[in-house]
Amino acid sequence: DAKTTQPPSMDCAEGRAANLPCNHSTISGNEYVYWYRQIHSQGPQYIIHGLKNNETNEMASLIITEDRKSSTLILPHATLRDTAVYYCIVRVRDDKIIFGKGTRLHILP
């Protein structure tokens, strides 16, 4: 079973920051938080991952709460091409990935 809870869908205006929440209240100390996204008719794409510190790369920022029970993926300036299903996954680095239902993000023009 997926160990995360995400809202089924969200809307965000183009050009604004998209903040996607994820709850993982049962996360273990050695489990990482990963984010992937899947654009329609394509395979999933890795976005970012973190353990306990906040992380940033060219695609997004990942904010993990101090108790690690939740996190937020931030797309700083959303574009129409960011319309996709976003998956939050927790896993030990050597373990398989279990995808949940994800959040369908709609970017509105």
Add this chain to the structure above:
Amino acid sequence: DVKVTQSSRYLVKRTGEKVFLECVQDMDHENMFWYRQDPGLGLRLIYFSYDVKMKEKGDIPEGYSVSREKKERFSLILESASTNQTSMYLCASSVESNEQFFGPGTRLTVL
């Protein structure tokens, strides 16, 4: 850039046929994975492999087998295709335990 390719984007087969889905990656990754994706069920892991000639069952291996004779190639085999195996099949690869890179997917229809 890592490239994961799958032999077909779309495939139509008949019930009872033997079906081969091929996946090739060009980055010398040790790990390769096969998933299927169905509406409302998300991605589900079928089989994975951590090395040549090694395979591990995922969450839904029934009705499938795999072959990994070379490091870059991971094949998914449907011995006798059934209509409930109509799905999108996704292959992925990774190095050590890092992020997985996915192929474009094969949409299989079994009539």
